[in-house]
Amino acid sequence: MSSSTAQTGAGPATGPGGAPAIELRGIGKRFPGVIANHDVDIAIAAGTIHALVGENGAGKSTLMKILYGVQKPDDGTISVNGSAVSFATPADAIAQGIGMVFQHFMLADNLTVLENVTLGAEKLHGIGDAARREIEAISERYGFGLDPDELVESLGVGERQRVEILKVLYRGARIIILDEPTAVLVPQEVDALFANLRELKEQGHTLIFISHKLDEVLSVADDITVVRRGTTVASVKPADVTSHQLAELMVGTELPSPSTEESTVTDRVLLSVRDLEVRDALGRVELADVGFEIHAGEVLGIAGVEGNGQTELVEALVGMRRLAAGSVHLAEEDVTGWSTRQRREAGIGYVPEDRHRHGVLLDAPLWENRILGHQTRPPSVRRGWIDVKGARRDSTRIVEQYDVRTPGIDTTARALSGGNQQKFIVGREMSGDPVLLVASHPTRGVDVGAQAQIWQHIKDARRDGLAVLLVSADLDELIGLSDTIRVILRGRLVGSFDPQTVTPQQLGSAMTGAGEDQ
Numbered sequence: 442m443s444s445s446t447a448q449t450g451a452g453p454a455t456g457p458g459g460a461p462a463i464e465l466r467g468i469g470k471r472f473p474g475v476i477a478n479h480d481v482d483i484a485i486a487a488g489t490i491h492a493l494v495g496e497n498g499a500g501k502s503t504l505m506k507i508l509y510g511v512q513k514p515d516d517g518t519i520s521v522n523g524s525a526v527s528f529a530t531p532a533d534a535i536a537q538g539i540g541m542v543f544q545h546f547m548l549a550d551n552l553t554v555l556e557n558v559t560l561g562a563e564k565l566h567g568i569g570d571a572a573r574r575e576i577e578a579i580s581e582r583y584g585f586g587l588d589p590d591e592l593v594e595s596l597g598v599g600e601r602q603r604v605e606i607l608k609v610l611y612r613g614a615r616i617i618i619l620d621e622p623t624a625v626l627v628p629q630e631v632d633a634l635f636a637n638l639r640e641l642k643e644q645g646h647t648l649i650f651i652s653h654k655l656d657e658v659l660s661v662a663d664d665i666t667v668v669r670r671g672t673t674v675a676s677v678k679p680a681d682v683t684s685h686q687l688a689e690l691m692v693g694t695e696l697p698s699p700s701t702e703e704s705t706v707t708d709r710v711l712l713s714v715r716d717l718e719v720r721d722a723l724g725r726v727e728l729a730d731v732g733f734e735i736h737a738g739e740v741l742g743i744a745g746v747e748g749n750g751q752t753e754l755v756e757a758l759v760g761m762r763r764l765a766a767g768s769v770h771l772a773e774e775d776v777t778g779w780s781t782r783q784r785r786e787a788g789i790g791y792v793p794e795d796r797h798r799h800g801v802l803l804d805a806p807l808w809e810n811r812i813l814g815h816q817t818r819p820p821s822v823r824r825g826w827i828d829v830k831g832a833r834r835d836s837t838r839i840v841e842q843y844d845v846r847t848p849g850i851d852t853t854a855r856a857l858s859g860g861n862q863q864k865f866i867v868g869r870e871m872s873g874d875p876v877l878l879v880a881s882h883p884t885r886g887v888d889v890g891a892q893a894q895i896w897q898h899i900k901d902a903r904r905d906g907l908a909v910l911l912v913s914a915d916l917d918e919l920i921g922l923s924d925t926i927r928v929i930l931r932g933r934l935v936g937s938f939d940p941q942t943v944t945p946q947q948l949g950s951a952m953t954g955a956g957e958d959q
């Protein structure tokens with residue numbers, strides 16, 4: 442146990458040089474109908490790893506956007522290394538040595554590491570040998586293992602993230618903000634990321650990251666700030682709290698404890714996939730020999746490192762990809778040649794992996810988003826016409842049942858926090874009694890309390906016979922929710938595991954191919 446004590450509010454934590462690397466005092470930010478931040482006080486010591494935790498919509502991203510010059514605060518002051526600053530744009534923050542790594546990587550796949558890193562920063566070291574030397578030096582110094590001339594499209598998720606970190610280091614960042622950096626990583630990659638973060642810290646950098654994974658926060662952070670309903674409510678040391686206590690600080694109440702459940706798997710096959718093959722536009726095989734069944738009342742979990750065919754599998758099932766071979770049966774019906782619309786009408790719910798591309802219309806109000814993908818089914822239509830009242834009523838129900846934090850159903854999806862957008866999408870796709878739910882990362886970016894609620898909704902529907910294909914990067918979710926777990930590797934299903942007995946480490950090994958020889 443550390444001798445440090447939990448503080449309420451943030452005291453003047455000082456770094457080696459005296460002043461904190463970052464000090465936020467009295468920060469406030471309002472949006473129409475919402476107070477995103479108020480009275481935020483945080484001091485972040487130089488050369489430390491500082492975690493920011495809090496419920497969906499608590500105001501974490503807004504705070505980080507203020508610190509990176511994306512949003513302007515209405516109140517309060519920001520100091521960097523003891524000097525007051527004011528940022529009109531991210532360029533101002535970068536000039537002060539602050540960099541940000543977003544959750545959605547912003548890399549061009551068809552360019553090399555060097556081209557991605559120098560893009561927009563040509564003035565620093567050009568785009569030739571000087572730049573290459575600098576990139577190699579940074580990669581070497583922090584143990585990133587990146588080759589400047591490698592194409593980004595051939596890199597794995599963890600490597601891409603290192604390119605993003607390298608990009609901000611290249612631009613001179615000493616203070617690096619990471620928004621949910623572990624959401625897309627497998628356990629081994631998380632370990633590698635944390636090793637990189639610790640190395641950066643050793644060399645004097647200050648790291649600030651947002652996470653919903655409290656165990657990880659406890660393992661890597663030096664300090665943790667808890668944000669609740671827009672303001673900082675506690676600042677604690679990892680040694681002084683458990684993940685359960687941390688969760689309670691976040692939500693302000695006790696958390697429901699998970700219930701163990703009897704198996705609900707029936708012998709009625711709802712989805713039957715045989716010899717599925719999918720090819721890309723150039724004819725390269727993306728999925729091969731994929732076959733499985735899901736019964737009514739069963740959750741089939743798919744584990745895999747991102748980019749191993751999950752996207753193709755999910756899109757093939759919902760009718761967004763043509764099959765090169767194989768068949769898909771929903772209940773007794775051969776749906777292989779059916780359109781997405783026909784499949785949805787037959788009762789397939791779909792939670793897409795990229796909520797901004799396929800899940801919501803960001804500039805449309807929530808009630809219109811209720812209709813998206815459900816244009817031909819009640820309550821969105823009545824006698825062939827869009828039923829505005831029905832859609833509005835059902836949107837209100839989703840907001841209540843899924844605890845979507847929003848001023849109302851006329852608010853645009855864009856104005857919701859990421860986790861709240863996700864809750865709305867899951868609520869919509871669980872509407873109208875689907876027979877099959879095809880869900881990609883249904884709780885990505887969702888806080889622990891809301892995650893438990895979504896799991897419960899899925900379990901309840903499973904008890905009523907819902908079949909679920911669950912693709913998730915969260916191995917605890919896969920283990921907690923699935924009846925069987927299959928591992929996908931390079932477009933093939935390579936392993937089958939019993940969630941009752943498998944460990945995250947075993948899954949992680951199978952996912953990276955380490956268990957291939959078994």
Ligand SMILES: Nc1ncnc2c1ncn2[C@@H]1O[C@H](COP(=O)(O)OP(=O)(O)OP(=O)(O)O)[C@@H](O)[C@H]1O
Pocket residue numbers: 472473475476477495496497498499500501502503504846847855856857858859860861886888
């Ligand atoms: N551009 C915007 N316009 C209107 N409201 C916004 C905007 N951005 C954020 N908000 C609101 O501000 C509040 C805080 O949102 P923020 O994204 O900071 O939360 P968060 O803690 O990062 O949540 P999550 O964990 O879900 O990502 C939310 O109520 C959100 O709806």
